[in-house]
Amino acid sequence: MSLVENLHRDYGDFKLSIDQWEILDEGVTVLWGPSGSGKTSVFRILLGLEDCPGMKWIYQGVDLARLKTPDRRLGVVFQTLDLFPHLTAEENMMFAARARNVELAKARARMKELVGTLKMESFLQRPASVLSGGEKQRVAISRAIMGEPRLLLLDEPFSALDQELREESRKLVKNVIEQEKIPTLLVTHDQRDVEVMANKITTIRNGKLVEG
């Protein structure tokens, strides 16, 4: 378990108030809540993109909250996926490996594995700007994993896909998370994401956790 403590932040018209929250060390912890409940704010605070003085996040004896964003070694997929459009799928993945100084041979081997698991052979050399929604989503997940993160953070990663693709993507992502054994935090408002992906569910409403 990693433990988040004292996650309190006042946005003026909205307050986040989480005293304690446990995130699984294995499998997928889902933070579920309706729109405007504070999910994305929690997500950004955990990433270090927003300040939250006084917060602690103890993961394997390290307080991640005291580290700068890049030093937290987190893999991230935002709702908008944000691939680098001028780079190919492969270059997108290798960018993450270079960012974390992963050895080239190791990175290539890892990429090969991910390409196989997520069935990306056919579009690996295509620029990200011309990939379909489902393809982009798979590249985004692989890119997040390529940097050998401590934890994977996913913010509504399936919301941009149509219904049929979502189902397929959930299975693929679940599969790759299990295979890579990376603890994952998934933020979503979609009940189906919870059903398929969750090993633990936490619900958030009006900036407060209502069940843990």
Next chain:
Amino acid sequence: MLRIGLVLFLIFPFLFLLTQFQVTSWPDMGELTWAFKNSFLQAALSAVFSLLIGFWVALGLLALNSPRTRRLRFVLELLCLLPNFLPPIFILLSALSVIDPFPMGIAGIVIIHSLMNFGLAAVLLASTIETKLGGIIELAYVEGSSRWRFLRQGLLPMLKKDIWLLGLFIFVVCFGSFAVPLIVGGGRGTTVEVLIYEKIRLSSQWGDAVLLAFLQSVFIFALSFIASRGKGTAQHRPANLKLLGSYSGLMVIGLLSFVYLFGYAQGFVSGLAMISTFYELQSALIWNFLGSIVIGLSVGLLCYVGLMWIAYCWPKKWFARFLNGYVAPSTSLACFCLLILGPNEGLYPFIKIPLALTALSLNSLFRMGWDSELHALQNQMTVAYSMGASATQIFREILFPQLSRRAGLLAGIASIWACGDFAVSRILAHRDLSIAMMTETLMSGYRLNQAIVLSSLIVVAGLICFLVCVGGSRVLSRKFAP
């Protein structure tokens, strides 16, 4: 450090002059009030006329919103924007050639400023109306509203804030304008900017000049701060805009384009008859043409580097706030600051003129789309940063390849402005170094048609510099692609 370096470069004129010259006494209040009144009046009238004509023209552009007429609309928008992007010397020459006798003073300044800004106002208004009100206009049309009723009760109340902000933007631009009041202001239309120039050039009253520049900068800064607020994005969907579209707006584009295009063409043809008078200037022409190219290319290069410098330093809140709130220093003040710094003979003007033009243009280029380019890449930067990428990796692999072409385009525009500059060069050089300076010399001597013929060389020089900047940026973006 890089951020601080850029900030220091931009505020250098203010810092340098404040340390060099002490304000010992309050300047002549009557003169100051008079110059402020002139600046205010010309800027306010220019904004009002630009908005009024711009609104009419916008209705014309909205009449062309079907896929069939898209290309025509694009051409007309270019025609509208041309006076805003061309160096002021072209509009000055055209207007002086068509409107004879030209009303020097406030009226003259307002005419030139309105001619320069109506197109920008029109294109921005048309785009705002389409993106913010497209659906509502369609609904009002289906429900049988009259055009006048919708304008009065729908469009104007809903776009009140946008129109105010656009007006304020034009006001700020005109308030700080230097080249136009210098040429057509005459004795009766002296603005603050021209008064600063006169204080330094004619009476060497540096203390007064610094104080005037400070007051003007505070005023413009306050207005820019208001004008930069309240920006919003809206989704655009195709909508039927028949309710608002008016072909009479297109006639206005035709009429005003006629003023500056026909004026220029007419002067050019008349000037060609006197081409023999240029023979004695052959040698000067060649050297000054090369001078224009050197100045244009140097400014292009410096602006390209400056824009990339901003991109490298970008993801920092205070830095973005500084750039959004920053007001370029008074033209004459920045120039005189460079003038007293080091020698002014030989090749020095070729260093100082590009530096001054870059310091004065960089902020406009930033607001002309560089800020939105950087904002558009913000998410990619955030992802890369979260993944642990260093600032250098983010710049080299993410920003540079995606921004190089745009930077080249903006640098190219700056190089065209530089080729057409005469005001900055006139302060920093004691003799004519470029075609624009030669043109201004002819214009000041009332040899208008010859000046127009000569100014065609500015177009050639500007085009060469523009193409080099755009082409160079493409080569760089390919060469350094990851």
